[in-house]
Amino acid sequence: MAAGRDESVDTIQRELTAFARRARATAARLHPELSLVSYTLLAHIDAQQGCRATDLAAHYLLDKSTVSRQVATLEKLGLVERRPDPADHRVQVLHPTEAGTRALSSTQASRRAAYQERLADWSTEDLDRFAAYLIRYNGSA
Amino acid sequence: MAAGRDESVDTIQRELTAFARRARATAARLHPELSLVSYTLLAHIDAQQGCRATDLAAHYLLDKSTVSRQVATLEKLGLVERRPDPADHRVQVLHPTEAGTRALSSTQASRRAAYQERLADWSTEDLDRFAAYLIRYNGSA
DNA sequence: TCCTTACCGTTGTACTATACAACTGAATGT
């Protein structure tokens, strides 16, 4: 341990990137019924209690056309519904459907179980600090 | 802070996943000349001082056909060369070319600068601990 | 009020990344 500053930053870069590159395959193995892409969009819609396509694009750094198509897919699958915003007719407020909520719950259960297992031998303090670091890192965009 | 165990695990899952979903776009902005995919493969080849396609597939959880095509692209770009393994004629040992090393250096410089800036106000201790957590997490696959 | 500008979303198009299956060729182990 006790690495230099630069070395730590390089490690953080390398490990975060490696994780990112494995995320798709990991998700596919964990929950084949909902791809990582669908999962993340649905999860954000749910967590926000309804959000716009533009919000999704901003949150995940995606083009709005990409989000438009992904949302269309989710709608076709019956997982998401669009509600008109009475205050602004340009906006569609996205909400999970009943089926969407169920799919999300099941997927999150798989993911939660996998993470729980993988982090089983971590102390509560380490988990808490790791979570805080991640929030701090992601928050500094 | 002082969240419960389950809450911390959920946070870790959520934040890591959000990072993963943003990684592609972030990389494209940071270094348009080398996509995240090319970068990661080249970086691993370089870090290992020569490795096989199979090793790349295992490290990033990719199908060997995917790696085969990516390596072909890197070779066509003149960034990677294949050397026969004298001990096993099935194996091609991959190495960065001179141009590959240069491209990697330049890309890593961009990335390093971005991460340095983003982590500028972190204490050395926090960086060290965050790096250690990431290694521990990724190592527990 | 009208016009310009900004914003939200869709569609056309093209390309990249990926997986799975079938295959070739080379090593390994009965």
Place this chain on the structure above:
DNA sequence: ACATTCAGTTGTATAGTACAACGGTAAGGA
């Protein structure tokens, strides 16, 4: 020797993504 396992390629299909052009709605002046 023969079956099996291993490394890599190729055919094929699909998902995810960006960019550009567009239509419709809202907002802010002149």
